[in-house]
Amino acid sequence: MEVEADILKNEWVDPDAGKVEFNDYVARWIKERDLKPRTREEYERLIRLHVRSQIGEVPLNQISPQRIRTWRSNLLEAGTGRPTVAKTYRILHAIFVTAVDDDLIRRNPCRIKGAGYDKADERDTATLDQVFAIAERIQPRYRLLVLLAAFAQLRFGELVALRRTSIDLATMELRVSMATGEMEDGTQFDDDPKSDAGKRPISLPTGLRGDVQVHLDRYVQPGSDSRLFLGPLGGIPRRRNFNRIWKAALERAGIPPEMDLHLHDLRHTGSTWSAQSGATLKELMARIGHSSTRAAMIYQHASRDRDQAIAAALDALIVEARTQAEK
Template structure:
């Protein structure tokens, strides 16, 4: 049983025992002391009690404990991104605060500040990382509740994406250094991510069946490039390729790819794997300028163009989702909904063609 005693100062001291240790706290009012002790005893009975000393750790220290545990479940690039978010955004604001001193209201004010200074998508990533940090503290029985759990995520209305059109892709293919022409062929006409095409080997090209086998992806972290499996099971896939594009790829491999089955399809002039930053600076941007194309186009713009082209061409969402390596068709629908809506514009004409053989009289 908890004890409630009045101290000489006039304040009320509540004391309870948990697992052989006593815990005390003083209050101005007896009713508050009773409520505090009663709540602690109820938590003990329910198995929900936590040692309050464990929540008195600073956020900086908790990051140092929690962050290394994420290495095992995150890719190297994702871990570096999370580490950067902690160092650039979480530590400066919360680093010296104790976990048990963080309130929901303060997290909401911080979220508003993030949205004022950062792009919506970046603000979402920062708040999500903070939620995960505090959720881990709950799991470690350092916090009873996560003060960031019910803070609304910053709205992300999505910046206007730079979609590459077929005409732009053709212009880029013709303008880019021939050594890197396959980047455009694989990015626009096959829909591969930059990491996927960078990891592609000669043995991953099934010429007879006109297919590309996506079995791995390139990961770049701390200046090093390594190869590993796709992030999701959907990323491991077989992508059909038009016969015309396959002939162009074969011509490219004959000219620039080593004959070994394990040879990378596209490499640098020094026969090393593509480094994204170097490629953008030395090859991609000069090619855009030479072709007279918008500077905001990125390698991912080719992938968006590929998917949009397929949907406009009448391929099913399921096919597009599978060939793009999306985790679900809902992702395909959400990203390319504008293409489907454009298709609806000519719905009456398409219905007329479909139903023209039926006499309604």
Template structure:
């Protein structure tokens, strides 16, 4: 059995298990079958190393001006691709460097998508998980980039997209990936995906002392069972974490300029 089939089987089992557990809770069946240990886990077939600061810097510089902030928010804040493409001006506090995440946009138009974008047809909905609705902070060294982006590249109005494909529409994933592919090759990291930038952000946060609860809160990624720990991860701690990451980045930039 190849790894793709194993991954599909694991996903199918997780879906079936969730349906049966829900049916038991609604008393539609007497009892869900016992959980099969390991059936919902697929083997890891490839491990991609997080990007280094040098690689991130190269990727940022190789991207078009209007997409450089996209890489920064993925690699230092940990936002998902769909969350980034649905960010609006009203979600951004350019002075405090605060980003409110409450929606995502699908990668492609899907038949029957709920709340489709009137221009591109891609579904717009809440983030991937319940904890995906969150507020996170941008490290201070990138605030000038954020503020410039709002002035020069974001669509107009409070509901204007932060990363528009044109002045009214969501950016296509194909357009984004074509530019990102060139940039990652410039950094000699053809293995990196946008999701790996998110993994990089969480790795950096962990290196700066983020607790499990703080990582979960910043990532917006958790199971229902872990929800109890999130209330301890406060906005103040997230801001402090962003400040620490920013200080490390500034020290790296200074060291590179003097070497």
């Protein structure tokens, strides 16, 4: 009777259909997704490192909410970082959404409220003096890269993909049209940015015109398609190699080690400056290349200095009101 009722409600699932092992299904799931190479590699790595050993050989229809809770609890107890666990959980949830759509299982077993969300600790925001100090003390060929990371809020992949023609000196406009990705084996490739919103024009402060001109004259080949940033031997900068150069520059610039400042933090720094200058949420989204509001809203938080300025302004209103009352 129950089967007949499910068939009438179009909710019946063939119990034999879900006997496919998770390993087999996830391999097909990843293959059929329209993923960028770097994203595909990351999904495969997270599944391999954090999922296969616990539920890889389990049939889909035997993966229950309790098993998912145990899987997550085991990862956290083993010391796996919460951001990694949250990211892996989001992938699992998406996999089981498809399994439901494929009529292999009736319900998604990933039902832990908030498990796919992890709020990262607030990163330090560099000061204007610190940004310029790093730019002055890094290898000269990367000086402009540091400035653009802060004042154009670019990601590393977007920075190293820039060409001579990406910057219009007359209008001081920079156009992002691609990003350079890097696989685990070191292979580098140019691809579209992370989202459609990633292709964007960015107005640069005119105060950087001299810096751009000097860089073009000294470090960029004449061809219109010549890359803006190359290493001393003419290679495309790699994250691991650049990180060594970056850390050396931080030390020379006197940046406190406990600040643990990354190049990507300059994107956060510049976005915070933009928000404090009065940029709207929509303007921030366009500038940093995000299609969702969540990331842009991060940069609209008030800094301590700005918060103190607001408090001082409110204090002035209180004093004025009390003075008038006394009169």
